[in-house]
Amino acid sequence: MNRLYHFPLSPFSRKVRLTLAEKKIEVELVEERYWEQSQEFLRRNPAGKVPILRMDGRFLPDSLAICEYLEETVPDPALLPGKAEARHEVRRLVAWFDGKFNDEVTSKLLGERVFRKLMSTGYPDSTRVKEGAKAIKFHLDYMAWLLEQRRWLAGDVMTLADFAAASHLSCLDYISDVDWDRSEAVRDWYAKIKSRPAFRSLLADQVSGFPPSRQYADLDF
Known part of the structure; x- marks a missing residue:
């Protein structure tokens, strides 16, 4: 196994x-x-x-x-497109979310609210939490801009870029740190990816001491 x-x-x-x-x-x-x-x-x-x-x-x-x-x-189903230019865009966005988004948002919101307690490293740093709460607005607006031009983040088909973004946002949604009312396009995109069978095990996640937000597992959030 x-x-x-x-x-x-x-x-x-x-x-x-x-x-x-x-x-x-x-x-x-x-x-x-x-x-x-x-x-x-x-x-x-x-x-x-x-x-x-x-x-x-x-x-x-x-x-x-x-x-x-x-x-x-295991090439099927493909999560990277065939053309080099399209593959570059997917990789660029994966790097964006795993790098810039993680540094500016995930590490500050999830890191301070959850991991400080889990790791016993003290109380949350309110300055970092405020920085993360401000930065996520920029990132949601950038996603909205992408989704105004595309069906999915990197183009017309779902790719690894969507999984990278959804992975970070789902962690933040677990602690209710995403304003889904900020962008209808982003909300619709997340509802679409959240409804996929691949997402089911994530929606069943539980972390001791940190119950998920009310809408976390709700497909009609």
Whole structure:
């Protein structure tokens, strides 16, 4: 059995989970408190990060590298388009959400509200929370601008870019930190991707001490 070492509110783990589910690859989920940096965990990935996929007898770290590996080994359904220009746009947006969005929004909202308590590193930094709450407005507006021109974030078909964005937003929606009324286009996009069978396991996630928001698992949010 394939095995994914993950944490439920890790957007990077969620991107891989969505990719696995969309490609109908069965996997056993193993929750990993990666911040504890156990020796066994570090043997699997010296970088000390989740996710790690155990597949084909190997430990595969790094969310984007895992998704690219799955795309190459299980190409159907495709999550990267065929043309080089279109593939670049997908990769650009994946980097945007896993880099810029994560640094400016996820790490500040989820990091301060949830992970500080989980990791026992003190109280939330209100300045960082305010910065994250301000930055998410810019990112939602950028997504709205993209979706005014396209059916999905990177073009006319759903791609890994949509999974990257939805992974971060779903983590934030878990703690009710997304203003879905800001953009009808973004709300409709999220409702569409949230309704996919691949999303079902994410909507069942529970983190001890942090109950999900009222609308988190509601498809008609």
